[in-house]
Amino acid sequence: MIGYNCKYTPVEILACFDDYRLINNEAEHFDYSSQAMHSNVCSHIKAICEEIHRGDYDKLVFMNCCDSTRRLFDVAESKIKYKTILDLPIDNGACAVKRLKNDLLFLIKDLEAQTGKAFDAKEFLHNFSDKPIAFPNSKFILVLGANANGSLMNVIREAFQIPVINMTCSNNRCVSNENMSENDSLDELMEKYARALMAQTPCMRMSDTTSRKQLLNNENLAGIVYHTIKFCDYYCFEYTKLADSKTPILKIETDYTAQQLGQLSTRLEAFCETLNTENNAKIKMNKNGKYYAGIDSGSTSTELVIFDENKNIVKAVMVRTGANAQAGAQKALDEAQIGLDEIKTITATGYGRKNIDFANDDVTEITCHARGARFLYPEARYIIDIGGQDSKFITLDENGNVASFVMNDKCAAGTGRFLENMAKALEISMEQMANDGLKYSEDISISNMCTVFAESEVISLISENKKIADIIHGLNKSVAIKTKALASKALGADGVMMTGGVANNKGVVTELEKQLNTKIFISDKPEFCGAIGAGLFAVDSDR
Ligand code: SF4
Ligand code: SF4
Structure with missing residues:
Protein backbone atom coordinates (compact mmCIF):
# COMPACT_ATOMS: atom_id res chain seq x y z
CA MET A 1 0.00 0.00 0.00
CA ILE A 2 1.31 3.44 -0.96
CA GLY A 3 0.57 6.21 1.55
CA TYR A 4 0.37 9.83 0.38
CA ASN A 5 -0.24 13.17 2.07
CA CYS A 6 -1.50 15.82 -0.33
CA LYS A 7 -4.05 16.58 -3.07
CA TYR A 8 -1.21 17.45 -5.47
CA THR A 9 0.16 13.88 -5.21
CA PRO A 10 0.02 12.14 -8.63
CA VAL A 11 -2.29 9.37 -7.41
CA GLU A 12 -3.23 8.42 -11.00
CA ILE A 13 0.40 7.29 -11.42
CA LEU A 14 0.43 5.51 -8.04
CA ALA A 15 -2.71 3.57 -9.04
CA CYS A 16 -0.77 2.04 -11.98
CA PHE A 17 1.56 0.32 -9.49
CA ASP A 18 -0.24 -0.41 -6.21
CA ASP A 19 -3.17 0.44 -3.94
CA TYR A 20 -2.85 3.89 -2.45
CA ARG A 21 -4.45 5.84 0.39
CA LEU A 22 -4.43 9.38 1.76
CA ILE A 23 -2.92 9.12 5.26
CA ASN A 24 -5.54 11.06 7.11
CA ASN A 25 -6.80 9.39 10.31
CA GLU A 26 -6.76 11.01 13.70
CA ALA A 27 -4.39 9.53 16.30
CA GLU A 28 -5.32 7.72 19.50
CA HIS A 29 -2.08 8.93 21.06
CA PHE A 30 1.22 10.49 20.07
CA ASP A 31 3.51 8.03 21.87
CA TYR A 32 5.80 7.20 18.95
CA SER A 33 5.72 10.58 17.16
CA SER A 34 6.54 12.48 20.38
CA GLN A 35 9.78 10.53 20.61
CA ALA A 36 10.58 10.62 16.91
CA MET A 37 9.79 14.28 16.22
CA HIS A 38 10.25 17.71 17.75
CA SER A 39 7.40 18.95 19.95
CA ASN A 40 6.59 21.91 17.69
CA VAL A 41 5.65 19.74 14.71
CA CYS A 42 1.91 20.04 13.91
CA SER A 43 -0.33 17.27 15.24
CA HIS A 44 -1.61 16.40 11.75
CA ILE A 45 1.90 15.30 10.86
CA LYS A 46 2.26 13.50 14.19
CA ALA A 47 -0.99 11.63 13.46
CA ILE A 48 0.40 10.65 10.02
CA CYS A 49 3.60 9.52 11.75
CA GLU A 50 1.58 7.29 14.12
CA GLU A 51 -0.39 5.82 11.21
CA ILE A 52 2.81 5.00 9.30
CA HIS A 53 4.25 3.48 12.49
CA ARG A 54 1.26 1.09 12.70
CA GLY A 55 2.69 -0.52 9.56
CA ASP A 56 -0.15 -0.23 7.00
CA TYR A 57 2.13 1.18 4.30
CA ASP A 58 5.23 -0.16 2.60
CA LYS A 59 5.70 2.82 0.28
CA LEU A 60 5.33 6.56 0.82
CA VAL A 61 4.96 9.26 -1.82
CA PHE A 62 4.89 12.71 -0.24
CA MET A 63 4.62 16.19 -1.65
CA ASN A 64 7.03 18.64 -0.10
CA CYS A 65 4.42 20.78 1.67
CA CYS A 66 5.95 22.35 4.78
CA ASP A 67 8.72 21.93 7.37
CA SER A 68 6.60 19.46 9.35
CA THR A 69 6.17 17.26 6.25
CA ARG A 70 9.90 17.29 5.58
CA ARG A 71 10.62 16.30 9.21
CA LEU A 72 8.14 13.44 8.89
CA PHE A 73 9.75 12.27 5.69
CA ASP A 74 13.15 12.26 7.44
CA VAL A 75 11.93 10.08 10.33
CA ALA A 76 9.65 7.73 8.32
CA GLU A 77 10.75 4.30 9.39
CA SER A 78 13.15 1.88 7.80
CA LYS A 79 10.46 -0.81 7.34
CA ILE A 80 9.10 1.38 4.54
CA LYS A 81 10.49 -0.22 1.36
CA TYR A 82 10.29 2.89 -0.76
CA LYS A 83 9.81 6.56 0.05
CA THR A 84 10.10 9.69 -2.01
CA ILE A 85 9.21 13.34 -1.59
CA LEU A 86 8.37 15.32 -4.72
CA ASP A 87 9.26 18.96 -4.94
CA LEU A 88 5.86 20.68 -5.15
CA PRO A 89 5.99 24.03 -6.99
CA ILE A 90 4.22 27.07 -5.54
CA ASP A 91 2.69 28.22 -8.84
CA ASN A 92 1.59 26.84 -12.21
CA GLY A 93 3.97 28.82 -14.41
CA ALA A 94 5.80 27.11 -17.31
CA CYS A 95 9.04 26.52 -15.32
CA ALA A 96 7.17 25.10 -12.33
CA VAL A 97 5.17 22.73 -14.55
CA LYS A 98 8.38 21.52 -16.25
CA ARG A 99 10.05 20.83 -12.92
CA LEU A 100 7.06 18.87 -11.68
CA LYS A 101 6.93 16.96 -14.99
CA ASN A 102 10.55 15.86 -14.49
CA ASP A 103 9.75 14.69 -10.94
CA LEU A 104 6.78 12.70 -12.29
CA LEU A 105 9.01 11.00 -14.87
CA PHE A 106 11.50 10.08 -12.11
CA LEU A 107 8.66 8.76 -9.96
CA ILE A 108 7.47 6.48 -12.78
CA LYS A 109 11.00 5.08 -13.23
CA ASP A 110 11.37 4.53 -9.47
CA LEU A 111 8.02 2.75 -9.16
CA GLU A 112 8.75 0.59 -12.20
CA ALA A 113 12.04 -0.47 -10.58
CA GLN A 114 10.37 -1.09 -7.20
CA THR A 115 7.39 -3.10 -8.42
CA GLY A 116 8.71 -4.65 -11.64
CA LYS A 117 5.61 -3.33 -13.45
CA ALA A 118 5.76 -1.16 -16.56
CA PHE A 119 3.85 2.12 -16.69
CA ASP A 120 0.76 1.83 -18.89
CA ALA A 121 -0.56 5.13 -20.34
CA LYS A 122 -3.99 3.65 -21.09
CA GLU A 123 -4.40 2.45 -17.51
CA PHE A 124 -3.14 5.81 -16.26
CA LEU A 125 -5.83 7.67 -18.24
CA HIS A 126 -8.49 5.37 -16.79
CA ASN A 127 -7.41 6.18 -13.25
CA PHE A 128 -8.87 9.71 -13.25
CA SER A 129 -12.00 9.67 -11.10
CA ASP A 130 -12.20 13.12 -9.42
CA LYS A 131 -15.55 14.86 -9.77
CA PRO A 132 -15.79 18.66 -10.05
CA ILE A 133 -16.73 20.24 -6.71
CA ALA A 134 -20.51 20.81 -6.73
CA PHE A 135 -21.67 23.83 -4.73
CA PRO A 136 -25.35 23.65 -3.72
CA ASN A 137 -28.01 26.08 -4.92
CA SER A 138 -29.10 26.59 -1.32
CA LYS A 139 -27.35 27.90 1.81
CA ASN A 276 -30.31 31.17 11.87
CA THR A 277 -30.42 28.36 9.33
CA GLU A 278 -32.13 25.78 11.50
CA ASN A 279 -35.37 23.99 10.68
CA ASN A 280 -38.14 25.42 12.79
CA ALA A 281 -39.65 22.03 13.55
CA LYS A 282 -42.65 22.09 15.89
CA ILE A 283 -41.80 21.05 19.44
CA LYS A 284 -44.03 18.52 21.22
CA MET A 285 -45.86 19.97 24.23
CA ASN A 286 -47.84 18.78 27.20
CA LYS A 287 -51.13 20.63 26.58
CA ASN A 288 -52.21 20.33 30.23
CA GLY A 289 -49.08 21.94 31.65
CA LYS A 290 -49.08 25.54 32.87
CA TYR A 291 -45.34 26.15 33.36
CA TYR A 292 -42.27 26.34 31.14
CA ALA A 293 -38.88 25.04 32.26
CA GLY A 294 -35.28 25.79 31.38
CA ILE A 295 -32.65 23.31 32.57
CA ASP A 296 -28.94 24.07 32.43
CA SER A 297 -27.18 20.74 32.85
CA GLY A 298 -23.52 21.31 33.69
CA SER A 299 -20.90 18.78 34.71
CA THR A 300 -20.89 20.05 38.32
CA SER A 301 -24.33 21.58 38.90
CA THR A 302 -27.77 21.59 37.29
CA GLU A 303 -29.94 24.72 37.38
CA LEU A 304 -33.68 24.68 36.82
CA VAL A 305 -35.81 27.79 36.23
CA ILE A 306 -39.60 27.59 35.99
CA PHE A 307 -41.51 30.34 34.17
CA ASP A 308 -45.20 31.09 33.91
CA GLU A 309 -46.70 32.09 30.58
CA ASN A 310 -45.98 35.79 31.26
CA LYS A 311 -42.26 35.11 31.63
CA ASN A 312 -42.29 35.55 35.40
CA ILE A 313 -39.83 33.33 37.23
CA VAL A 314 -41.85 31.01 39.47
CA LYS A 315 -38.95 28.96 40.86
CA ALA A 316 -35.19 28.66 40.48
CA VAL A 317 -33.25 25.77 42.02
CA MET A 318 -29.70 24.51 41.75
CA VAL A 319 -28.55 20.96 42.60
CA ARG A 320 -25.34 18.93 42.16
CA THR A 321 -25.57 17.10 38.84
CA GLY A 322 -24.41 13.83 40.36
CA ALA A 323 -24.17 10.63 38.33
CA ASN A 324 -25.64 11.90 35.06
CA ALA A 325 -27.57 14.72 33.37
CA GLN A 326 -30.94 12.93 33.54
CA ALA A 327 -30.63 12.22 37.27
CA GLY A 328 -29.49 15.82 37.93
CA ALA A 329 -32.47 17.26 36.04
CA GLN A 330 -34.91 14.97 37.88
CA LYS A 331 -33.33 15.95 41.21
CA ALA A 332 -33.84 19.64 40.34
CA LEU A 333 -37.53 19.05 39.51
CA ASP A 334 -37.98 17.14 42.78
CA GLU A 335 -36.37 19.97 44.71
CA ALA A 336 -38.64 22.50 42.98
CA GLN A 337 -41.61 20.25 43.84
CA ILE A 338 -42.96 20.56 40.33
CA GLY A 339 -44.12 17.48 38.44
CA LEU A 340 -43.51 16.87 34.75
CA ASP A 341 -47.30 16.89 34.24
CA GLU A 342 -47.40 20.56 35.31
CA ILE A 343 -44.87 21.63 32.68
CA LYS A 344 -45.90 22.44 29.14
CA THR A 345 -42.44 22.30 27.62
CA ILE A 346 -38.80 22.01 28.74
CA THR A 347 -35.74 23.39 26.95
CA ALA A 348 -32.39 21.98 28.03
CA THR A 349 -28.98 23.58 27.69
CA GLY A 350 -25.44 22.90 28.96
CA TYR A 351 -23.14 19.92 28.42
CA GLY A 352 -25.84 17.43 29.38
CA ARG A 353 -28.58 18.99 27.21
CA LYS A 354 -28.78 16.02 24.82
CA ASN A 355 -29.06 13.49 27.64
CA ILE A 356 -32.27 14.57 29.37
CA ASP A 357 -35.05 12.31 28.07
CA PHE A 358 -37.95 14.50 29.18
CA ALA A 359 -36.61 17.74 27.63
CA ASN A 360 -38.64 18.74 24.56
CA ASP A 361 -35.88 20.78 22.93
CA ASP A 362 -32.24 21.74 23.42
CA VAL A 363 -30.32 24.94 22.70
CA THR A 364 -26.59 25.53 23.29
CA GLU A 365 -25.43 27.34 26.39
CA ILE A 366 -23.97 30.14 24.24
CA THR A 367 -27.37 31.11 22.82
CA CYS A 368 -29.13 30.53 26.17
CA HIS A 369 -26.63 32.69 28.04
CA ALA A 370 -27.15 35.49 25.54
CA ARG A 371 -30.92 35.26 26.00
CA GLY A 372 -30.72 35.01 29.78
CA ALA A 373 -28.23 37.87 30.02
CA ARG A 374 -30.49 40.28 28.15
CA PHE A 375 -33.40 39.26 30.41
CA LEU A 376 -31.37 40.02 33.54
CA TYR A 377 -29.53 43.06 32.18
CA PRO A 378 -31.06 44.62 29.05
CA GLU A 379 -27.90 46.72 28.41
CA ALA A 380 -25.67 43.62 28.24
CA ARG A 381 -23.26 43.61 25.26
CA TYR A 382 -20.47 41.42 26.64
CA ILE A 383 -20.97 38.32 28.78
CA ILE A 384 -18.15 36.72 30.73
CA ASP A 385 -19.31 33.34 32.01
CA ILE A 386 -17.03 31.41 34.34
CA GLY A 387 -18.50 28.13 35.44
CA GLY A 388 -17.16 25.08 37.21
CA GLN A 389 -15.38 23.57 34.21
CA ASP A 390 -15.17 26.17 31.48
CA SER A 391 -15.24 29.85 30.72
CA LYS A 392 -16.74 31.66 27.78
CA PHE A 393 -16.94 35.17 26.42
CA ILE A 394 -19.95 36.16 24.31
CA THR A 395 -20.38 39.37 22.35
CA LEU A 396 -23.96 40.45 21.59
CA ASP A 397 -25.16 42.66 18.77
CA GLU A 398 -27.48 45.60 19.41
CA ASN A 399 -30.51 43.26 19.25
CA GLY A 400 -29.12 40.89 21.86
CA ASN A 401 -28.19 38.16 19.36
CA VAL A 402 -24.85 36.37 19.61
CA ALA A 403 -22.37 38.22 17.39
CA SER A 404 -19.34 36.08 18.35
CA PHE A 405 -18.10 33.85 21.13
CA VAL A 406 -14.95 32.18 22.42
CA MET A 407 -14.77 29.29 24.84
CA ASN A 408 -12.11 27.75 27.02
CA ASP A 409 -13.18 24.20 27.80
CA LYS A 410 -9.81 22.56 27.36
CA CYS A 411 -8.22 23.16 30.73
CA ALA A 412 -9.33 24.07 34.25
CA ALA A 413 -7.14 27.20 34.40
CA GLY A 414 -9.26 30.26 35.14
CA THR A 415 -12.43 28.28 35.96
CA GLY A 416 -14.36 27.48 39.12
CA ARG A 417 -12.57 24.12 39.29
CA PHE A 418 -9.23 25.94 39.54
CA LEU A 419 -10.49 27.99 42.52
CA GLU A 420 -12.03 24.89 44.15
CA ASN A 421 -8.69 23.05 43.94
CA MET A 422 -6.86 26.05 45.39
CA ALA A 423 -9.40 26.32 48.25
CA LYS A 424 -8.66 22.66 49.03
CA ALA A 425 -4.91 23.34 49.01
CA LEU A 426 -5.48 26.28 51.39
CA GLU A 427 -7.92 24.18 53.49
CA ILE A 428 -10.61 26.87 53.39
CA SER A 429 -14.26 26.92 52.26
CA MET A 430 -15.38 28.40 48.94
CA GLU A 431 -17.23 31.13 50.90
CA GLN A 432 -13.96 32.18 52.57
CA MET A 433 -12.25 31.98 49.19
CA ALA A 434 -14.92 34.29 47.71
CA ASN A 435 -14.66 36.97 50.41
CA ASP A 436 -11.18 36.99 51.94
CA GLY A 437 -9.34 37.96 48.76
CA LEU A 438 -10.55 41.53 49.27
CA LYS A 439 -8.75 41.75 52.64
CA TYR A 440 -5.24 41.39 51.21
CA SER A 441 -2.31 43.53 52.33
CA GLU A 442 0.48 42.21 50.07
CA ASP A 443 0.04 42.19 46.28
CA ILE A 444 1.23 38.62 45.59
CA SER A 445 1.36 37.27 42.03
CA ILE A 446 0.84 33.59 41.21
CA SER A 447 2.75 32.92 38.01
CA ASN A 448 1.42 29.44 37.15
CA MET A 449 -2.07 29.13 35.68
CA CYS A 450 -1.92 25.35 35.37
CA THR A 451 -3.85 23.86 38.32
CA VAL A 452 -1.10 21.38 39.14
CA PHE A 453 1.76 23.91 39.15
CA ALA A 454 -0.31 26.63 40.84
CA GLU A 455 -1.06 24.22 43.69
CA SER A 456 2.70 23.70 44.26
CA GLU A 457 3.18 27.46 44.17
CA VAL A 458 0.40 27.95 46.75
CA ILE A 459 1.99 25.32 49.02
CA SER A 460 5.35 27.15 48.76
CA LEU A 461 3.66 30.44 49.69
CA ILE A 462 2.01 28.78 52.72
CA SER A 463 5.41 27.48 53.84
CA GLU A 464 6.79 31.04 53.48
CA ASN A 465 4.11 32.11 56.01
CA LYS A 466 2.30 34.34 53.51
CA LYS A 467 -1.16 35.40 54.70
CA ILE A 468 -4.09 33.39 53.32
CA ALA A 469 -5.88 36.57 52.16
CA ASP A 470 -2.78 37.59 50.17
CA ILE A 471 -2.54 34.17 48.51
CA ILE A 472 -6.26 34.27 47.63
CA HIS A 473 -5.75 37.71 46.13
CA GLY A 474 -2.87 36.33 44.01
CA LEU A 475 -5.13 33.52 42.79
CA ASN A 476 -8.00 35.91 42.01
CA LYS A 477 -5.60 38.08 40.05
CA SER A 478 -4.38 35.11 38.02
CA VAL A 479 -7.98 34.11 37.16
CA ALA A 480 -8.67 37.73 36.14
CA ILE A 481 -5.55 37.87 33.92
CA LYS A 482 -6.50 34.58 32.24
CA THR A 483 -10.07 35.85 31.70
CA LYS A 484 -8.83 39.15 30.28
CA ALA A 485 -7.07 37.21 27.50
CA LEU A 486 -10.43 35.65 26.57
CA ALA A 487 -12.46 38.85 26.99
CA SER A 488 -10.14 41.50 25.57
CA LYS A 489 -12.99 43.02 23.50
CA ALA A 490 -14.62 44.13 26.76
CA LEU A 491 -11.61 46.29 27.68
CA GLY A 492 -12.99 49.66 28.79
CA ALA A 493 -16.42 48.81 27.30
CA ASP A 494 -19.91 49.41 28.70
CA GLY A 495 -22.50 46.67 29.13
CA VAL A 496 -20.14 44.04 30.56
CA MET A 497 -21.88 41.35 32.58
CA MET A 498 -20.49 38.35 34.42
CA THR A 499 -22.42 35.10 34.94
CA GLY A 500 -21.67 31.64 36.34
CA GLY A 501 -20.74 30.59 39.86
CA VAL A 502 -17.44 32.52 39.91
CA ALA A 503 -19.42 35.79 39.57
CA ASN A 504 -20.26 35.29 43.27
CA ASN A 505 -16.56 35.64 44.11
CA LYS A 506 -16.16 39.34 44.88
CA GLY A 507 -12.37 39.12 44.84
CA VAL A 508 -12.28 37.75 41.26
CA VAL A 509 -14.86 40.31 40.08
CA THR A 510 -12.87 43.21 41.61
CA GLU A 511 -9.63 42.02 39.99
CA LEU A 512 -11.37 41.50 36.65
CA GLU A 513 -12.81 45.02 36.78
CA LYS A 514 -9.25 46.30 37.29
CA GLN A 515 -7.91 44.21 34.42
CA LEU A 516 -10.70 45.22 32.02
CA ASN A 517 -10.85 48.78 33.29
CA THR A 518 -14.65 48.70 33.43
CA LYS A 519 -17.57 48.11 35.79
CA ILE A 520 -19.02 44.61 35.62
CA PHE A 521 -22.73 43.97 36.19
CA ILE A 522 -23.57 40.95 38.39
CA SER A 523 -27.21 39.93 38.71
CA ASP A 524 -28.68 38.34 41.82
CA LYS A 525 -28.86 35.04 39.84
CA PRO A 526 -25.48 34.72 38.11
CA GLU A 527 -25.58 30.89 38.05
CA PHE A 528 -29.06 30.81 36.51
CA CYS A 529 -28.40 32.82 33.35
CA GLY A 530 -28.26 29.76 31.02
CA ALA A 531 -31.35 28.13 32.56
CA ILE A 532 -33.24 31.44 32.34
CA GLY A 533 -32.36 31.69 28.64
CA ALA A 534 -33.47 28.08 28.09
CA GLY A 535 -36.73 28.76 29.97
CA LEU A 536 -37.43 31.82 27.81
CA PHE A 537 -36.94 29.69 24.68
CA ALA A 538 -39.41 27.20 26.17
CA VAL A 539 -42.03 29.95 26.65
CA ASP A 540 -41.44 31.27 23.12
CA SER A 541 -41.81 27.81 21.59
CA ASP A 542 -45.49 27.98 22.61
CA ARG A 543 -46.13 31.23 20.73
S1 SF4 B 1 0.62 21.35 -0.26
FE1 SF4 B 1 0.24 21.12 1.92
S2 SF4 B 1 -1.38 22.57 2.38
FE2 SF4 B 1 -1.37 22.27 0.16
S3 SF4 B 1 -2.86 20.64 -0.20
FE3 SF4 B 1 -0.84 19.68 -0.01
S4 SF4 B 1 -0.72 19.09 2.14
FE4 SF4 B 1 -2.36 20.61 1.97
S1 SF4 C 1 1.93 22.41 9.25
FE1 SF4 C 1 1.89 21.47 7.20
S2 SF4 C 1 1.12 19.38 7.51
FE2 SF4 C 1 0.66 20.56 9.37
S3 SF4 C 1 -1.43 21.29 9.08
FE3 SF4 C 1 -0.07 22.90 8.32
S4 SF4 C 1 0.20 22.52 6.13
FE4 SF4 C 1 -0.66 20.66 7.06
Missing part, protein backbone atom coordinates in the same frame (compact mmCIF):
# COMPACT_ATOMS: atom_id res chain seq x y z
CA PHE A 140 -24.24 25.93 2.72
CA ILE A 141 -21.29 25.90 5.11
CA LEU A 142 -17.72 25.91 3.83
CA VAL A 143 -15.04 24.16 5.85
CA LEU A 144 -11.63 25.68 5.19
CA GLY A 145 -8.19 25.45 6.72
CA ALA A 146 -5.98 22.55 7.74
CA ASN A 147 -6.92 19.04 6.75
CA ALA A 148 -10.34 17.95 8.14
CA ASN A 149 -10.74 14.18 7.92
CA GLY A 150 -13.92 12.05 7.88
CA SER A 151 -14.42 11.94 11.66
CA LEU A 152 -14.13 15.70 12.04
CA MET A 153 -16.42 16.24 9.05
CA ASN A 154 -19.04 13.93 10.61
CA VAL A 155 -19.05 16.07 13.77
CA ILE A 156 -19.36 19.24 11.68
CA ARG A 157 -22.14 17.81 9.46
CA GLU A 158 -24.12 16.65 12.49
CA ALA A 159 -24.15 20.20 13.86
CA PHE A 160 -25.66 21.84 10.77
CA GLN A 161 -28.96 21.25 9.00
CA ILE A 162 -27.60 22.57 5.70
CA PRO A 163 -25.01 21.12 3.26
CA VAL A 164 -21.37 21.30 4.34
CA ILE A 165 -18.55 21.45 1.77
CA ASN A 166 -15.07 20.34 2.78
CA MET A 167 -12.46 22.52 1.06
CA THR A 168 -9.69 21.94 3.60
CA CYS A 169 -6.12 21.20 2.52
CA SER A 170 -6.22 17.86 0.65
CA ASN A 171 -9.98 17.30 0.63
CA ASN A 172 -11.02 19.00 -2.56
CA ARG A 173 -8.87 17.17 -5.08
CA CYS A 174 -10.06 17.81 -8.61
CA VAL A 175 -7.67 16.72 -11.36
CA SER A 176 -8.96 16.04 -14.86
CA ASN A 177 -7.42 14.15 -17.82
CA GLU A 178 -8.94 16.57 -20.32
CA ASN A 179 -6.65 17.04 -23.37
CA MET A 180 -4.57 13.96 -22.47
CA SER A 181 -4.36 11.05 -24.90
CA GLU A 182 -2.70 7.64 -24.86
CA ASN A 183 -1.07 8.67 -28.15
CA ASP A 184 0.85 11.44 -26.35
CA SER A 185 4.52 10.73 -25.74
CA LEU A 186 5.29 10.06 -22.05
CA ASP A 187 6.98 13.45 -21.88
CA GLU A 188 3.92 15.26 -23.31
CA LEU A 189 1.55 13.27 -21.13
CA MET A 190 3.43 14.12 -17.93
CA GLU A 191 3.65 17.78 -18.86
CA LYS A 192 -0.14 17.92 -19.32
CA TYR A 193 -0.57 15.98 -16.09
CA ALA A 194 1.70 18.35 -14.14
CA ARG A 195 -0.35 21.27 -15.48
CA ALA A 196 -3.62 19.57 -14.46
CA LEU A 197 -2.33 18.88 -10.94
CA MET A 198 -1.33 22.51 -10.50
CA ALA A 199 -4.65 23.82 -11.94
CA GLN A 200 -6.60 22.77 -8.83
CA THR A 201 -8.15 25.31 -6.45
CA PRO A 202 -4.94 26.48 -4.77
CA CYS A 203 -4.19 25.58 -1.17
CA MET A 204 -2.49 28.10 1.11
CA ARG A 205 0.96 26.87 0.13
CA MET A 206 0.52 28.36 -3.35
CA SER A 207 1.72 31.86 -4.19
CA ASP A 208 -1.43 32.93 -6.06
CA THR A 209 -4.59 32.19 -4.06
CA THR A 210 -6.96 34.44 -6.04
CA SER A 211 -9.30 31.64 -7.12
CA ARG A 212 -9.39 30.43 -3.51
CA LYS A 213 -10.65 33.84 -2.39
CA GLN A 214 -13.46 33.59 -4.96
CA LEU A 215 -14.96 30.78 -2.88
CA LEU A 216 -16.13 33.50 -0.52
CA ASN A 217 -18.17 35.24 -3.23
CA ASN A 218 -20.73 32.44 -3.49
CA GLU A 219 -24.10 34.02 -2.65
CA ASN A 220 -25.26 30.86 -0.87
CA LEU A 221 -22.32 30.79 1.53
CA ALA A 222 -23.90 30.98 5.01
CA GLY A 223 -20.73 30.67 7.07
CA ILE A 224 -17.22 29.28 7.32
CA VAL A 225 -15.90 26.75 9.80
CA TYR A 226 -12.16 27.30 9.85
CA HIS A 227 -10.01 24.41 11.03
CA THR A 228 -6.61 25.20 12.47
CA ILE A 229 -3.90 23.06 14.00
CA LYS A 230 -1.29 24.36 16.40
CA PHE A 231 2.06 25.11 14.69
CA CYS A 232 0.50 25.35 11.22
CA ASP A 233 1.51 28.70 9.74
CA TYR A 234 -0.24 28.45 6.36
CA TYR A 235 -3.71 28.10 7.80
CA CYS A 236 -3.14 30.36 10.78
CA PHE A 237 -2.25 33.11 8.31
CA GLU A 238 -5.37 32.62 6.18
CA TYR A 239 -7.68 32.60 9.21
CA THR A 240 -6.29 35.95 10.35
CA LYS A 241 -7.21 37.41 6.94
CA LEU A 242 -10.68 35.82 6.80
CA ALA A 243 -11.61 36.85 10.33
CA ASP A 244 -12.04 40.42 9.02
CA SER A 245 -14.37 39.39 6.17
CA LYS A 246 -18.15 39.85 6.39
CA THR A 247 -18.88 36.12 6.22
CA PRO A 248 -19.62 34.63 9.66
CA ILE A 249 -16.68 32.45 10.65
CA LEU A 250 -16.00 29.99 13.45
CA LYS A 251 -12.44 28.93 14.21
CA ILE A 252 -11.95 25.45 15.58
CA GLU A 253 -8.57 24.13 16.62
CA THR A 254 -7.99 20.40 16.92
CA ASP A 255 -5.00 18.28 17.83
CA TYR A 256 -5.98 15.46 15.45
CA THR A 257 -7.14 13.12 18.20
CA ALA A 258 -10.57 11.45 18.32
CA GLN A 259 -10.94 12.37 22.01
CA GLN A 260 -11.13 16.05 21.15
CA LEU A 261 -13.96 15.83 18.63
CA GLY A 262 -16.75 15.57 21.25
CA GLN A 263 -15.77 18.96 22.69
CA LEU A 264 -16.42 20.68 19.39
CA SER A 265 -20.13 20.03 19.08
CA THR A 266 -21.23 22.86 21.43
CA ARG A 267 -19.15 25.40 19.50
CA LEU A 268 -20.46 24.15 16.15
CA GLU A 269 -24.09 24.06 17.24
CA ALA A 270 -23.82 27.52 18.81
CA PHE A 271 -22.38 28.84 15.54
CA CYS A 272 -25.23 27.18 13.67
CA GLU A 273 -27.74 28.91 15.98
CA THR A 274 -26.17 32.30 15.24
CA LEU A 275 -26.58 31.69 11.49
